Amino acid sequence: MYVLNCFSIHLLLLFSSLSEVVDSSDEDFAHDDAWCGFRSRDLHDMEYIIEHHFNKIMVAQYNSTTERWTGYTAWGVISAEKWNEDPDEIPRRRTDMEVLCKPYANRIYNTTDMYMVEPNVTLRLEGPSSDSSLVCSVHFFYPKHIRVTWLRNGQEVTSDVTSTDVMANGHWSYQIQSYLKYTPTIGERITCMVEHISQTEPKFYDWDPSLPKSEKNKIVIGACGLLLGVVFVAAGLTYRMTSTGWLFGHIGFRDYGTVN
Ligand SMILES: *[C@@H]1O[C@H](CO)[C@@H](O)[C@H](O)[C@H]1NC(C)=O
Ligand SMILES: *[C@@H]1O[C@H](CO)[C@@H](O)[C@H](O)[C@H]1NC(C)=O
Numbered sequence: 001m002y003v004l005n006c007f008s009i010h011l012l013l014l015f016s017s018l019s020e021v022v023d024s025s026d027e028d029f030a031h032d033d034a035w036c037g038f039r040s041r042d043l044h045d046m047e048y049i050i051e052h053h054f055n056k057i058m059v060a061q062y063n064s065t066t067e068r069w070t071g072y073t074a075w076g077v078i079s080a081e082k083w084n085e086d087p088d089e090i091p092r093r094r095t096d097m098e099v100l101c102k103p104y105a106n107r108i109y110n111t112t113d114m115y116m117v118e119p120n121v122t123l124r125l126e127g128p129s130s131d132s133s134l135v136c137s138v139h140f141f142y143p144k145h146i147r148v149t150w151l152r153n154g155q156e157v158t159s160d161v162t163s164t165d166v167m168a169n170g171h172w173s174y175q176i177q178s179y180l181k182y183t184p185t186i187g188e189r190i191t192c193m194v195e196h197i198s199q200t201e202p203k204f205y206d207w208d209p210s211l212p213k214s215e216k217n218k219i220v221i222g223a224c225g226l227l228l229g230v231v232f233v234a235a236g237l238t239y240r241m242t243s244t245g246w247l248f249g250h251i252g253f254r255d256y257g258t259v260n
């Protein structure tokens with residue numbers, strides 16, 4: 001779910017054949033790759049992998065999740081069996097993880113911590129009421145990896161969801177927008193959930209359906225329109241009354257110059 005981090009340790013070994021004349025085409029080449037992968041800060045899901053290669057072919061692999069070697073060639077299968085039977089093997093690889101993986105992983109986190117920026121999240125309603133979408137705008141975060149999910153009453157929504165790609169904004173930060181087709185339904189709770197490595201846990205942003213902003217604006221505009229209408233009618237009435245000789249002594253009405 002979070003950023004997959006990984007670093008590797010490479011070990012190269014060159015074996016020359018023991019014949020007296022060493023021809024480079026007789027040389028065999030072995031190399032080992034070891035890498036540590038982790039997705040979460042507490043490193044509980046850390047995986048330590050060792051791969052033995054011989055002349056570019058992977059012959060055996062150790063996986064710390066299963067704590068077993070797997071052989072991929074005839075020699076690899078025999079060796080894997082032998083190593084899996086060795087009672088010292090598992091403690092040895094666990095020590096590798098403690099000594100090789102964890103301090104480096106912590107160092108990577110400590111370094112990237114300096115650059116992490118928490119996202120700024122806003123929720124809004126877009127489009128006509130017959131075909132509207134909720135938009136979860138997630139801005140100004142770093143690093144790039146992020147997960148934005150919609151929840152309806154706490155359950156993940158997978159249909160009617162679209163999303164932009166994560167976009168760079170040119171200032172060392174990223175943004176993404178996620179859309180959910182929205183039909184207001186009484187009693188339902190819609191939430192935008194954002195998961196980012198800068199946060200120790202997911203953050204939830206609830207949509208407040210009481211009165212979407214655009215509706216509020218319409219009502220305000222409507223009220224203003226009504227008020228203007230009343231003023232015009234009143235001004236018009238004053239004008240008619242004064243022009244037909246009625247005395248109607250409010251000088252202030254002259255200011256409504258639009259009516260004539
Ligand atoms: C290690 O084993 C686990 C459990 O079987 C598996 O999920 C994972 O993909 C393996 N890792 C690699 C690099 O093969
Ligand atoms: C990373 O930072 C933590 C807390 O700031 C500290 O305890 C730890 O020793 C650091 N680890 C490394 C490898 O620098």
Ligand SMILES: *[C@@H]1O[C@H](CO)[C@@H](O)[C@H](O)[C@H]1NC(C)=O
Pocket residue numbers: 120121122
């Ligand atoms: C998040 O964005 C909104 C709208 O652009 C802005 O008003 C607000 O100050 C921002 N908050 C933070 C913490 O940057």
